[in-house]
Structures are given as structure tokens and as C-alpha cells.
Amino acid sequence: MADASYPDGLLYHPEHDWARVEGDVATFGITWYAQDSLGEVVFFEPPEVGTQTKQGEPYAEVESVKAVSDVIAPLSGEVVEVNGGLGDAPETINDDPYGEGWMVKVRLADPSETEALQDAASYQQTLS
Amino acid sequence: MPVQYVGVKQEHLSVRHDVGVFDVSHMGEIETCGRQATDLLQHLLSNDVRRLPEGGAQYSVLCREDGGVLDDLFTYRLADEVYLTVTNAANHERDLAWFQRHAAAYDVDVIDRAPEFAMLAVQGPRARAVVERLADGPLPPRFHCCQRTIAGAPMLVCGTGYTGEDGVELLLDPTCAEEVWDALIAAKVKPVGLGARDTLRLEVCYHLYGNDLMESRGPVEAGLGWCCKEETGFVGSDAVRATRAAGPAERLAAFRFTAPGIPRQGNAVVGGGEVTSGTMSPSLGVGIGMGYVPAEKAEPGTELEIDVRGKVRPAVVAKKPLYRKD
Incomplete structure (x- = not known):
């Protein structure tokens, strides 16, 4: 498992999710803190392409050996791509939560929602 | 006992392919001794305690009159009329009270030994070899127990476990437990937590009380009819016999x-x-x-x-x- 990190340039939701916004599409994943709290992820089932996400609402589930957790959408929109690789290798979420462990790409419904999210520094302050 | 040390999967595979140690000191122990110790246990435990030899280990369930399961237990016969029964932590006080209540009619002492024992389970294909190197004599075969000194500490060594792997369970004075733990770790035994304990036992379909066993269900429906010997007349045997006859x-x-x-x-x-x-x-x-x-x-x-x-x-x-x- 990699060391704790909270890259700049991502937007963070207080439920320990991140979004990387590029134009009107954002990539979602969970933060280092979230994967560390879960422990080894053994199962991830992405939503189907075309599903709508709503800011602050669950869009997927992630399971470690002992627990099931909802994954919360940092922003609203329509799922346009899912990370199919996580089906066979869900532990990628632990190994590389901001890279290969991304979960979905979403076409944003309301870009102004990003104002409700935090930058890396403010998010990290909430963890201490 | 933590849920995990380095990770459930890794700890699980250590036990399957090498050797791991669990600190299961939360388990309880009840000693039953005295002239009628065998008689009392034959009355309470579902298995045929008379067939348990000295130095032997036997699995059984503890039933209510209606056959509902109060606990599942390993009992070790330490001497002719001296037995040690290992209880599930959450059931220990209830089991102890149950033993004591029924003991009134017997010439027997029922003693809570939980505070006097730590318990370490060393499990995996390499478990016996590692423990034997630290021991002053050969280890007991599967489903047997004996006194040994291991890593300097006297203890009861039992050829039992909850993983489906070969191995031993060590019952010892809590003040010696840390030293023995350290000696095992120094011998490259991996510490294993509660998470892997659950995945290991479930892969081999061992029951977990509170999940798979409960007061509202009997041993036959749980697949534990094999450890129920109704002819001994144990508490609950009539209900077990009826369920077995009718089919659950x-x-x-x-x-x-x-x-x-x-x-x-x-x-x-x-x-x-x-x-x-x-x-x-x-x-x-x-x-x-x-x-x-x-x-x-x-x-x-x-x-x-x-x-x-x-x-x-x-x-x-x-x-x-x-x-x-x-």
C-alpha cells in the first residue's frame, strides 16, 4: 500500500472521494484515507455506463474482507466510462487510489457543484 | 486480537501455505474435576464423553432442553476425572453458569479458569515443525493434548485448531504469553488477526457461534449431528433425536x-x-x-x-x- 498522499489538482468530497475535472468530464475515485480505512479491497462493482450520479449520493459499493461501504459521488452527472479493470483486480484501489484505481468517468451535469468541494489542503485538514 | 496485522489476504495465505499465530486469549476455559466429572460432562455435552481418552480432545455442542445450541466447544481430558473445556468468549459466563447449575447434583467442582489462561493458536503446514523446535518433547497428535515446555514456558499443547490446517493450540499462563509469542515471531511465524481467522474457518465450513449456531436452532440442522450421541441422554438429546428422525x-x-x-x-x-x-x-x-x-x-x-x-x-x-x- 502506498504512503498517504493527497495530490493537488484534485477536488475532494468530505466522504473521502476525489474528482479530477477535465472539461465537462470528471474522473472519480476514493482517497488514500478511504482505502486505508477500508483495508484490502476485495470487490468493486462499477455502476453501468449511462447511470446518473448525484453529488453526495452513493453510486457504487466497495467491499473489503470485513465490510461493505458506499462510494459517494463528489459531483452529479452521467457515467460515460467505468474502470473495468477493477473487477479482476480490486486491490488496485489500494495500490494506486488516484491512478489505476479510478472508478468512473462522469459527464458533469452542473459544473458549479465543484464549488462545494475542497482542495487537497483543506481536505487534509479535516482528517487530522 | 486485532482484525489484521498486515492484511487479511496475506495473513490468510500465510496460514494456508506456511505458518501463522493467532492470539485467541479471549477464549474462555472451564475446568470440571472431581469424582463425577465424567458423569456431569456426559450429561451436558452432546458427544460421548466416556469415549474421550486421557490426553484426548473432543468436539461437542452444549444444548438447551429443546435442543437449541448454547455453544460449541472443545473438551480436553487432562486426567481421569479432570477436564478442560474451551468456550467461546461471548458465551463463557453463560456456559459457566449452566455448568454450575447442573453441577449441584454431582460430586464435582466446576471452576472458571478463563483468567488463568492465554491461548495462542499456531496453524499452518509448518506449524508443528516450528513449535516442536521450541518444545521439550514431541507434540501431541491431532485431537490429543499434553503438557510441554515451549520457549521456556510450561503449557498445555493441544492438537486442535480452527483453520483446516495442521497445527497446535497452546494454553498457558498469561504472564508467559508475550515471551512465547515473541519466540514464535522470532521463528518467522506470521501474526494473524481476526479477519483471516474468519476467512480461514469459513473456507473449511467451521461454525462460528452467533453466526451459524444459535439458541433458536439445533445441531442437526447445523450439520453437527455427527457430534451428538443421543444414547448418552445429554440435555437436549430428546429434541435432537426427534429432529434427526423427522429430518430438519x-x-x-x-x-x-x-x-x-x-x-x-x-x-x-x-x-x-x-x-x-x-x-x-x-x-x-x-x-x-x-x-x-x-x-x-x-x-x-x-x-x-x-x-x-x-x-x-x-x-x-x-x-x-x-x-x-x-
Whole structure:
């Protein structure tokens, strides 16, 4: 498992999710803190392409050996791509939560929602 | 006992392929001794205690009059009329009270030994070799026990476990436990937590009290009829005999998922039944579980559907154990 990190340039939701916004599409994943709290992820089932996400609402589930957790959408929109690789290798979420462990790409419904999210520094302050 | 040290999967595989140690000191111990110790245990425990030799270990359940399971236990016969019974931590006080209540009619002492024992389980294909190197004599065979000094500490060594692997369980003075633990770790035994304890036992379909065993169900439906000897007249034997004769309405079935997903305790079985234990099997790489289903659905090969938080997932009943060593 990699060391704790909270890259700049991502937007963070207080439920320990991140979004990387590029134009009107954002990539979602969970933060280092979230994967560390879960422990080894053994199962991830992405939503189907075309599903709508709503800011602050669950869009997927992630399971470690002992627990099931909802994954919360940092922003609203329509799922346009899912990370199919996580089906066979869900532990990628632990190994590389901001890279290969991304979960979905979403076409944003309301870009102004990003104002409700935090930058890396403010998010990290909430963890201490 | 922590849930994990380095990670459930890694700890699980250490026990399957090498050797691990669990600190299971939370388990309770009850000593039964005196002229009628055998008689009392024969009355309380479901198995035939008279067939347990000195230095032997025997699994049984403790039943209520109506056959409901109060606990599942290993009993070690330390001497002719001296027995040590290992209880589940959550049931220890209730078991002790049950033993004491029934002991009134017997010439016997029932003593709470829980504060006097720490318990370390060393399990895995290399467990015996590692422990033997630290011991002052040979280890007891499977389902036997004997006194030994290991890493300088006197203890009861038992050829039992809860993982499906070979190994021993060590019952010792808590003040020596840290030293013995350290000696095992120095011998390259991996520490293993509660998470892997659960995945290991579920792969081999060992019951967990509170999940798969409960007061509202009897041993026959749990698949534990093999350790019930009704002819001994144990408390609950009439109910067990009746269930065995009529056939239980439900049985505890083991199953594995045939598609992605992980079953969890409390998930409903479509058409009747409930999952009592579920996890992702680190050895098999699929979701596995056990649950009570209508008896006709408990046959291996039967297809089941499990409702996992609103998503119906396909499963197939499998022969126990779910994991078998090659």
C-alpha cells in the first residue's frame, strides 16, 4: 500500500472521494484515507455506463474482507466510462487510489457543484 | 486480537501455505474435576464423553432442553476425572453458569479458569515443525493434548485448531504469553488477526457461534449431528433425536457464488433462508458463505439466489468443506 498522499489538482468530497475535472468530464475515485480505512479491497462493482450520479449520493459499493461501504459521488452527472479493470483486480484501489484505481468517468451535469468541494489542503485538514 | 496485522489476504495465505499465530486469549476455559466429572460432562455435552481418552480432545455442542445450541466447544481430558473445556468468549459466563447449575447434583467442582489462561493458536503446514523446535518433547497428535515446555514456558499443547490446517493450540499462563509469542515471531511465524481467522474457518465450513449456531436452532440442522450421541441422554438429546428422525426443515448449506459479489451475514436466500456467514474466499477468489435454507435446497449442486442488498446474485450449494487441500 502506498504512503498517504493527497495530490493537488484534485477536488475532494468530505466522504473521502476525489474528482479530477477535465472539461465537462470528471474522473472519480476514493482517497488514500478511504482505502486505508477500508483495508484490502476485495470487490468493486462499477455502476453501468449511462447511470446518473448525484453529488453526495452513493453510486457504487466497495467491499473489503470485513465490510461493505458506499462510494459517494463528489459531483452529479452521467457515467460515460467505468474502470473495468477493477473487477479482476480490486486491490488496485489500494495500490494506486488516484491512478489505476479510478472508478468512473462522469459527464458533469452542473459544473458549479465543484464549488462545494475542497482542495487537497483543506481536505487534509479535516482528517487530522 | 486485532482484525489484521498486515492484511487479511496475506495473513490468510500465510496460514494456508506456511505458518501463522493467532492470539485467541479471549477464549474462555472451564475446568470440571472431581469424582463425577465424567458423569456431569456426559450429561451436558452432546458427544460421548466416556469415549474421550486421557490426553484426548473432543468436539461437542452444549444444548438447551429443546435442543437449541448454547455453544460449541472443545473438551480436553487432562486426567481421569479432570477436564478442560474451551468456550467461546461471548458465551463463557453463560456456559459457566449452566455448568454450575447442573453441577449441584454431582460430586464435582466446576471452576472458571478463563483468567488463568492465554491461548495462542499456531496453524499452518509448518506449524508443528516450528513449535516442536521450541518444545521439550514431541507434540501431541491431532485431537490429543499434553503438557510441554515451549520457549521456556510450561503449557498445555493441544492438537486442535480452527483453520483446516495442521497445527497446535497452546494454553498457558498469561504472564508467559508475550515471551512465547515473541519466540514464535522470532521463528518467522506470521501474526494473524481476526479477519483471516474468519476467512480461514469459513473456507473449511467451521461454525462460528452467533453466526451459524444459535439458541433458536439445533445441531442437526447445523450439520453437527455427527457430534451428538443421543444414547448418552445429554440435555437436549430428546429434541435432537426427534429432529434427526423427522429430518430438519432447514439445513446449513455451504455455497459459493458463480458470479461476482460477496455474500454477507443477514442476506436473504431467495425463496427462503438466510446467509449466516459470508466473505470473499482468499484461496478460491470467489464469494463464499453458509446459510440456513429449506432442507431440499441444501443438496450440493442446487442453484441458489442470494439477495445482496437488493441485488440478486447466483450461487451454487457446494460440498463441505468449500476449500480442500490438494
